[in-house]
Amino acid sequence: MHEDQPVRYSGEPLEDARAAMIMLHGRGASAEDMITLSEQFSHAGLGFVAPQARDGEWFRYSFLVPVQQNEPGVSSAMVVLRSLVLEADLRGIAHERIFLFGFDQGACLVLEFAARHARRYGGVLALGGGLIGPPGTDWESQASLDATPVYIGCADVDPHVPASRVEESAQVLKDLGARVDLQVYPGLGHTIGGVQIEAVNAHLERALS
Template sequence: MIHNPNNFLTAGKPLTEATRVMVMVHGRGGSAADILSLSKYIEGDNFAFVAPEAAGNSWYPYSFLKPMEDNEPHLSSALNVLASLRGRLQADYNFKPTQIYWFGFSQGACLALEFVARNALEYGGVFGLSGGLIGPPETDRNYDGSFSSTPIFLGCSDRDSHVPKERVLESEQVFNRMGASVMAKLYPNFPHSINEDELKIVNLLIADERLS
């Protein structure tokens, strides 16, 4: 086991009191504390936030565009962390999938998007910023399951140094095919970072799903 599924931080409402939970996945070189600091920009006082931390602050060693076997066994261990967290949220805290949201940046966005694609359900929402589905070009995307209109937002620069815009658009097509309600937005000449507009869109999508 490379990544420890018990190594995570929380913020917001206690898990025992929250009615929704957002799993926040950090990028390469980042940390759980880094990504969790963005929770203060997420609107909704009924949220708990959970952020797992990668061993060595990296979920897998090479680019997400490399053959998947090049990033093993780290990639499988990282996906297992998200599976373990989702299982714990459902079993221990009684969150339904529709109450679980996924938020990732960069390498964390790639990991979160690949996880939900492999584990398609009707989630509360999925937000992948500066990321895309994992694997080299021409990877088969024969994922099972349906998102049942889950809102998915993909935000990225149109000339990101790590994430080709073609992969963002391919990911959009895959998620649309799997029944998600997808919004992809490419930002002209924007650096590899998160911008205010992306957080605004995340909050708009959360508001649409807000529990009455």
């Protein structure tokens, strides 16, 4: 499904990069949008990788419905993410320097990927999203995120992302061993704002300094 879609690259070539950021776009957006956004994350030695979703959406319905209703999209996106993490690893970038970034559906997917494939990452940076599944979903894992920094930045009122799921996602990831920075921004709406860009840059600065 998504595996045969193009992948865009910018910044430092992965073979020369000291860190990599895999960037997942939201519904109706594109890999090119993520590459444009990456220009606001100016850190020396950072390579950016942005996969494209088929028809501009990673999955069809709300991230809160039973996961089966959003298949094969969710599973296909997991395959894409796993392959890109492996690519960075094969290029010599340690997992501790691989960042997972996403907005909207992309935010849901990077959080879900981190929960399903728990280990130490450079960081998980999720804007306007939460873990995937209906109320009552169990995200328990035998693995640990091993103090991975996780930033979740969302609006206080978002028609697509209930505050309760954002808070639940933060707690689940804490329980999996992450160091979670949950920031709720009054009046932000379902968008990427300057305050979130600043927060992402601050996380990158701490991780890469």
